[in-house]
Amino acid sequence: METFEAKLAQATDPKNRDLLGALGLVVNSKGETLYQHASGYQSLAPDAAPLDPDSTVFMASAGKFVTHIAVLQLVERGVIGIDDPVYKLLPELEKLEIISPSIDEEVGFTLRPIKNQITLRHMLTHSSGIGPGDDALTTLWKAATPPQEFPEGTSGVVKLFSTPLLFEPGEDWSYGHSIHWLQPLVERAYGKKFTQCMQELVFDPMGLKHTSYLSHLHPEISGKLLQCVKRQDDGGVALPAPDEALQGLVMSISDVKTLLVDLIGKESRLLKKEHVDLLFEPAFGPSTAALETVLKDEDTFAKTIGYKEEQGCKVNFTCAGALVTEGHTPESQLPAGTLTWNGWPNLIWTMNREKGIATLFATQLIPVDDEKTLTHMIEFLKSAWTTFG
Missing domain, CATH: 3.40.710.10 (DD-peptidase/beta-lactamase superfamily)
Known part of the structure; x- marks a missing residue:
C-alpha cells in the first residue's frame, strides 16, 4: 500500500491539491480492520483539520444497496x-x-x-x-x-x-x-415515511449512529462531513459543489464498515442467507440482451474498476451491483466473486464473500469518474486486493 499512500499524500498536499481528502479501508469477515488510511483535510478552509479517518460521506449511488x-x-x-x-x-x-x-x-x-x-x-x-x-x-x-x-x-x-x-x-x-x-x-x-423505515429496518438494528438521509438535522453527522468539492477547468478543486451532490444517504466510514462486514460474514444480522446470496448472484444468463448491455456498459461502473470488455474479464449484475464472474479486472485486480458499486462523489465499495474481504475508497469530489481521482481509486483497489485478497 506504500505506493498508494505516497501518491495520495502528494495529491492531497495543499501545494498540489488534486484532491481535498480521501480514505481507504480494508476489512475482513471477522470485522477486523486490515487497513485504514486517511490523507488530506476535512475542508478547504485555511485552518482545516486533517481528515478524520472516520469522517462521514455522501454515499450517492454507492448507498443504493442499503435500500435493496x-x-x-x-x-x-x-x-x-x-x-x-x-x-x-x-x-x-x-x-x-x-x-x-x-x-x-x-x-x-x-x-x-x-x-x-x-x-x-x-x-x-x-x-x-x-x-x-x-x-x-x-x-x-x-x-x-x-x-x-x-x-x-x-x-x-x-x-x-x-x-x-x-x-x-x-x-x-x-x-x-x-x-x-x-x-x-x-x-x-x-406504513411509515421512507427515512423512518430505513431507521427501523437497517440503521437501528445495526447500531449505525452516524448514518442518515437527513444529515442536516444531526450535527454529530453533518459536523463530520468531508467537504464535497468540484473539479475546476484548471485542474484544481474548489467550492461550491452543486446541491444535487449533497443529497441522500450520509454514512460514517465505520458505519459503512459495519454493513460490509455483515454481508461478507458467516451470518448476516440483516438478511437470511438466501437473500444475501441474491446480492452476490448473477442476475442475467448467457447471451441475454440484459447481459450484453451490462458487458458493453462504459458509464456506470467500468471506469471505476478499470473494466474493459475485450480484456477477458467477465462481469454480470446482481440485486446490489456489478459482479466480477470470471478472471480479474485487469487494472484494479478485483477477483471473481467480487461485488462492487460506486457513487457520484467518487467513492466505491467492493465485497467478496469467498475471500472474506471488503474494501472502501471514499472521497467527495465531483464529477463522477474524475480522471485524477480514478488514478488513486484504481491504485487503492489494486494494492488492496493484491495485498489482502
Whole structure:
C-alpha cells in the first residue's frame, strides 16, 4: 500500500491539491480492520483539520444497496415475493407504456402497452424498463407531452419518474430510476415515511449512529462531513459543489464498515442467507440482451474498476451491483466473486464473500469518474486486493 499512500499524500498536499481528502479501508469477515488510511483535510478552509479517518460521506449511488436490503427484508416478512408484480404497492407503474423510435421523424417516438409485468426482481436488477430519464427518446417524449396532472398528495418520486419504459420488463438492462420507485414501495408496505423505515429496518438494528438521509438535522453527522468539492477547468478543486451532490444517504466510514462486514460474514444480522446470496448472484444468463448491455456498459461502473470488455474479464449484475464472474479486472485486480458499486462523489465499495474481504475508497469530489481521482481509486483497489485478497 506504500505506493498508494505516497501518491495520495502528494495529491492531497495543499501545494498540489488534486484532491481535498480521501480514505481507504480494508476489512475482513471477522470485522477486523486490515487497513485504514486517511490523507488530506476535512475542508478547504485555511485552518482545516486533517481528515478524520472516520469522517462521514455522501454515499450517492454507492448507498443504493442499503435500500435493496430493506426491500429484501419486506420479502422475508412475506409482504411481497421477489417474483411478484409490484403493482399492488406501485399501481402507477402499471400505466406506463414502452417508448420506441418512430418512422415518423416529426414525432420521433411511438408508445405501446407492455406485455410483461414488472416484478420486484426486475426493480432490484434494473431490468424493469425504467430508464434514467435523460435518454434521447424520453427527452423527446417530455418535450412533446403536456405536464402530467397528479392527485394532491402524490409523492415526488411518482411525479418525477412517471416516464415511459425503455423496453419490456425483464428483457434488457438500464441503470435508471427503479431505485427511486422502491422508496414509495417501502413506505407503502411499511406504513411509515421512507427515512423512518430505513431507521427501523437497517440503521437501528445495526447500531449505525452516524448514518442518515437527513444529515442536516444531526450535527454529530453533518459536523463530520468531508467537504464535497468540484473539479475546476484548471485542474484544481474548489467550492461550491452543486446541491444535487449533497443529497441522500450520509454514512460514517465505520458505519459503512459495519454493513460490509455483515454481508461478507458467516451470518448476516440483516438478511437470511438466501437473500444475501441474491446480492452476490448473477442476475442475467448467457447471451441475454440484459447481459450484453451490462458487458458493453462504459458509464456506470467500468471506469471505476478499470473494466474493459475485450480484456477477458467477465462481469454480470446482481440485486446490489456489478459482479466480477470470471478472471480479474485487469487494472484494479478485483477477483471473481467480487461485488462492487460506486457513487457520484467518487467513492466505491467492493465485497467478496469467498475471500472474506471488503474494501472502501471514499472521497467527495465531483464529477463522477474524475480522471485524477480514478488514478488513486484504481491504485487503492489494486494494492488492496493484491495485498489482502
